[in-house]
Amino acid sequence: MKGDKVLLLVGSPRGMASTSNSLGEHLLLKLEENGMAIKKLLLYPALADEKKMAELLAAIEACHLLVIAFPLYVDHLPAPLIDLLRQVAERRPARQGEARQSLAAIVNCGFPETRHCRPAGEIMRLFAVQAGFRFLGCLALGMGGAIGNRPLAKAGFIVRHQLKGLGQAAGFLAAGKEIPVAVIELAGKPMMPRWFYNWVADRGWKSAAKKHGSSGRLLDAPYAGEQQS
Amino acid sequence: MKAVFFKGSPPAGRDPLSNRAAAAVMAKAKALDWEMKAFPLAAMDIQPCRGCFSCWVKSPGRCIIHDDEEQILAATAASDRVIWLTPVTFGGYAPELKKALDRIIPILLPFFTRVRGETHHPLRYPRPRRLLAIGTLRQDDAESEGAFRRLVGRNALNMGDVEVDTLVFSGDVALAEMEKQLADEPFFRGVAL
Ligand SMILES: Cc1cc2nc3c(=O)[nH]c(=O)nc-3n(C[C@H](O)[C@H](O)[C@H](O)COP(=O)(O)O)c2cc1C
Numbered sequence: 001m002k003g004d005k006v007l008l009l010v011g012s013p014r015g016m017a018s019t020s021n022s023l024g025e026h027l028l029l030k031l032e033e034n035g036m037a038i039k040k041l042l043l044y045p046a047l048a049d050e051k052k053m054a055e056l057l058a059a060i061e062a063c064h065l066l067v068i069a070f071p072l073y074v075d076h077l078p079a080p081l082i083d084l085l086r087q088v089a090e091r092r093p094a095r096q097g098e099a100r101q102s103l104a105a106i107v108n109c110g111f112p113e114t115r116h117c118r119p120a121g122e123i124m125r126l127f128a129v130q131a132g133f134r135f136l137g138c139l140a141l142g143m144g145g146a147i148g149n150r151p152l153a154k155a156g157f158i159v160r161h162q163l164k165g166l167g168q169a170a171g172f173l174a175a176g177k178e179i180p181v182a183v184i185e186l187a188g189k190p191m192m193p194r195w196f197y198n199w200v201a202d203r204g205w206k207s208a209a210k211k212h213g214s215s216g217r218l219l220d221a222p223y224a225g226e227q228q229s
Numbered sequence: 230m231k232a233v234f235f236k237g238s239p240p241a242g243r244d245p246l247s248n249r250a251a252a253a254v255m256a257k258a259k260a261l262d263w264e265m266k267a268f269p270l271a272a273m274d275i276q277p278c279r280g281c282f283s284c285w286v287k288s289p290g291r292c293i294i295h296d297d298e299e300q301i302l303a304a305t306a307a308s309d310r311v312i313w314l315t316p317v318t319f320g321g322y323a324p325e326l327k328k329a330l331d332r333i334i335p336i337l338l339p340f341f342t343r344v345r346g347e348t349h350h351p352l353r354y355p356r357p358r359r360l361l362a363i364g365t366l367r368q369d370d371a372e373s374e375g376a377f378r379r380l381v382g383r384n385a386l387n388m389g390d391v392e393v394d395t396l397v398f399s400g401d402v403a404l405a406e407m408e409k410q411l412a413d414e415p416f417f418r419g420v421a422l
Contacts, residue, residue: 205340
């Protein structure tokens with residue numbers, strides 16, 4: 001709704017340099033265009049800073065719509081984000097079922113297939129149910145490495161589906177509505193053929209190793225000695 | 230048999246059900262005379278993953294953070310059996326287990342390979358492993374349990390398509406009952422791979 005407060009929480013350790021931030025920031029701008037009052041906070045700087053964590057928890061309680069953007073880690077949310085969600089849920093036992101606030105999420109993963117993100121979407125939905133948020137949907141996309149830390153609008157032709165999908169999602173979220181499946185599918189469309197993404201990624205690992213002088217050691221097995229013990 | 234136990238029970242006393250499941254696992258491994266390394270994750274110094282991929286491209290196979298996760302990596306590399314224990318949390322793992330799993334990626338190689346039609350990473354220490362994931366739930370919750378089982382299945386695929394067993398204890402399950410259920414698991418029956 002117009003004037004309602006939206007909080008974007010960026011749940012990547014890469015902070016402002018993350019794909020999560022690029023995606024979340026774009027959605028946030030679109031929500032602002034739809035008349036919402038926007039605010040963004042990063043999770044990781046608050047982990048070792050009690051004051052920042054208290055601010056973050058207070059901002060979560062104060063918003064109408066919470067949007068969490070995060071990377072897929074081992075098919076799931078990064079540990080510090082689960083920890084935060086557990087804290088939020090524990091603080092809201094009396095709220096269960098009330099659903100005064102809404103929740104939406106954006107997850108991106110490094111593999112090219114969007115479907116790797118499915119369990120994370122399910123976990124976000126169960127969190128919403130258990131913590132008393134109305135769940136409006138989880139946008140998900142593979143090939144996250146292709147975006148990197150660029151502003152989404154500057155990532156060019158490859159992100160045309162994502163730009164369109166996030167734009168449409170913002171319209172629904174601002175109206176307090178669930179993101180339709182068709183919009184989630186649009187935002188999750190591949191940015192390029194899978195073989196090409198995988199080829200670029202493999203080259204990327206090799207050139208990063210070269211930069212670090214570890215080219216010949218990529219297959220090193222430093223703990224292999226343990227196997228004999 | 231070399232086993233590694235990711236004991237993801239919350240800090241002492243917070244979750245008796247999870248502690249009971251941990252005791253059942255320890256007893257079972259002892260009875261089988263397994264060489265098991267058990268890691269009480271809640272009490273260990275394991276920093277969050279920084280997402281820098283140094284463990285793949287800068288110091289291949291090693292994380293740049295030097296803390297208790299190093300022992301876990303070494304034990305996992307050498308293991309035939311891996312056990313994860315966690316309270317089911319929103320249908321997934323609690324942060325105690327997850328902080329250790331986020332830091333496990335040095336046991337994978339950066340390159341992409343195709344597994345059952347999907348992209349995954351090859352293992353740095355290939356070895357026929359078997360995984361047992363145990364979740365605890367204070368009360369029956371079919372939705373959370375279903376999500377947990379699906380997540381474990383995805384992880385098994387992602388970690389070298391390992392053989393996997395999933396067990397969920399829900400409600401106030403007694404220790405003897407847990408031990409009985411564990412004994413029935415193919416994981417503990419010493420099935421050769
Ligand atoms: C510890 C760790 C675990 C990861 N696990 C997965 C995974 O299970 N599946 C996947 O597709 N990508 C995985 N990735 C890749 C990230 O999801 C990917 O790099 C993403 O684009 C990072 O987004 P960010 O820039 O917002 O942090 C993992 C990365 C790290 C560091």
